Amino acid sequence: MSDSHLTFCFLSSILALIVITFIFTKRKKPSLNLPPGQMGWPLLGETIGYLKTYQALTLGEFMEKHIARYGTIYKSNLFGEPAIVSTDAGLNRFIMQNEGKLFEASYPKSLGGVLGKWSMLVLVGDMHRDMRNISLNFLSYAKIRTHLVKDVDKHVLHVLSSWKHNSTLSAQGEARRFTFNFMAKHIMSLDPGKLETEQLKTEYVSFMKGIVSLAPVNLPGTAYRKALKSRSTILKFIEAKMEERAKRVQNGDALEEDHDLLNWVLTHTNLSNEQILDLVLSLLFGGHETSSIAIALVIYFLPSCPRAMQQLREEHVEIVTSKKKTGEVELTWDDYKKMEFTHCVLNETLRLGNVVRYIHRKALKDVRYKGYDIPCGWKVLPVISAAHLDPELFDQPNQFNPWRWQGNNSKSDNFMPFGGGSRLCAGSELAKVEMAVFIHHLILNYNWEVLDGDEPFVYPYVDFPKGLPIKVQSYSSIKLPN
Numbered sequence: 001m002s003d004s005h006l007t008f009c010f011l012s013s014i015l016a017l018i019v020i021t022f023i024f025t026k027r028k029k030p031s032l033n034l035p036p037g038q039m040g041w042p043l044l045g046e047t048i049g050y051l052k053t054y055q056a057l058t059l060g061e062f063m064e065k066h067i068a069r070y071g072t073i074y075k076s077n078l079f080g081e082p083a084i085v086s087t088d089a090g091l092n093r094f095i096m097q098n099e100g101k102l103f104e105a106s107y108p109k110s111l112g113g114v115l116g117k118w119s120m121l122v123l124v125g126d127m128h129r130d131m132r133n134i135s136l137n138f139l140s141y142a143k144i145r146t147h148l149v150k151d152v153d154k155h156v157l158h159v160l161s162s163w164k165h166n167s168t169l170s171a172q173g174e175a176r177r178f179t180f181n182f183m184a185k186h187i188m189s190l191d192p193g194k195l196e197t198e199q200l201k202t203e204y205v206s207f208m209k210g211i212v213s214l215a216p217v218n219l220p221g222t223a224y225r226k227a228l229k230s231r232s233t234i235l236k237f238i239e240a241k242m243e244e245r246a247k248r249v250q251n252g253d254a255l256e257e258d259h260d261l262l263n264w265v266l267t268h269t270n271l272s273n274e275q276i277l278d279l280v281l282s283l284l285f286g287g288h289e290t291s292s293i294a295i296a297l298v299i300y301f302l303p304s305c306p307r308a309m310q311q312l313r314e315e316h317v318e319i320v321t322s323k324k325k326t327g328e329v330e331l332t333w334d335d336y337k338k339m340e341f342t343h344c345v346l347n348e349t350l351r352l353g354n355v356v357r358y359i360h361r362k363a364l365k366d367v368r369y370k371g372y373d374i375p376c377g378w379k380v381l382p383v384i385s386a387a388h389l390d391p392e393l394f395d396q397p398n399q400f401n402p403w404r405w406q407g408n409n410s411k412s413d414n415f416m417p418f419g420g421g422s423r424l425c426a427g428s429e430l431a432k433v434e435m436a437v438f439i440h441h442l443i444l445n446y447n448w449e450v451l452d453g454d455e456p457f458v459y460p461y462v463d464f465p466k467g468l469p470i471k472v473q474s475y476s477s478i479k480l481p482n
């Protein structure tokens, strides 16, 4: 074969290859029908607008404007990635139900840096399932029935019995004192009020601020740097507790398996020290910050709705009165189940207060939904608060109206304060018990008013800028035990 013939064959093969590749890629990748939206600035995208502080009882200006302009599903560039934001209740459910198949959790790197790579929010796949099972065992329904209601009761009383008539206090601080003490006791057997418990609580405050910091930059003075420092202080503390337990075993003392979470993981699992540290740290964090803000929100909402206060009092006086007849003192699971109107108040608080606004996911495959394409690899942000404030789904959504949850309305597919699917909040039942028992003692013993016009804002975590100052008056003749 001559050189020119060879060259001709070579060039025609290349040309054929180009044509085939062109046809193939054209066929394989038809043009995508992305939802409408704008990508914002290079790198930053629209992240600054998305994270701008707003009043917690609204969706915020950014979200409202974007929904008005683009509809309930829109594209953007957030947290450094192209993203699809979904305020559509149906799509949000679809995303949560397809965890691990079409979508998976994908939180910003800053969160993994502070919570740790073994934290449950960051884990996916089999490792997530294993850690979740451990947490569910710790928080299991059966345990809540037999032990936890009683223990929650004790910790609520510890906090509420310290309130003085006519005093002013930070309701958010008090709610945090209760939820932190409770988790610290159940995870590591720390006693409320002890110096080590108080120091650990203080570390958690700066830890929390770093978790949500917009710029996860490890530079002096940044919230992220402070959070990393708090992380290492907290880890040293937990490690010391683990060493204490190991020494006890060396000295021939058997660890009581169900004593606390730390004992349980040491005796029942093969987790490495690093995994145990991240698990303990994130459960302690996840288990107190969210439920304390939920309790603060109840304290904030109730004074504006005297009728709900009255109905709550009637419900709880009845529970106490019937207990007195049988000589029972401590609250039980059966008492909790009788708190029907209280559950309406809990639902309404979670609906209107929206403790968790949105969750972070990414698409594992190209997904088509209602004619829109969600490309594989894109960030997906289901905004679970949007359905809760949608007038099409909840009549007069800005009104605090616990009665909307009565009767057949007690469940709604559009109500997702604890997420859903295989990542549904592992502590949802515990959180509800904590809220209900707190309300029980609060409503029976105090009246209160909110001072200084404090109200909740989204930073993006929900917080009261002044700590929700309240003035309390002792209310009833039903005395708290000392």
Ligand code: HEM
Pocket (backbone or CB within 6 Å): 105, 120, 121, 132, 135, 139, 283, 284, 286, 287, 288, 290, 291, 294, 355, 356, 359, 360, 417, 418, 419, 420, 422, 423, 424, 425, 426, 427, 428, 430, 431
């Ligand atoms: C009112 C209080 C609470 C709210 C609103 C809340 C909300 C949520 C939400 C929305 C998720 C889903 C996150 C996602 O899908 O990416 C979640 C997950 C989780 N929550 Fe809660 N939570 C609360 C209280 C608690 C408590 C008391 C605990 C106890 C330790 C807890 C432990 C967890 C854990 C371990 C996960 C991760 C579950 C998993 O990935 O499988 N939460 N929570």
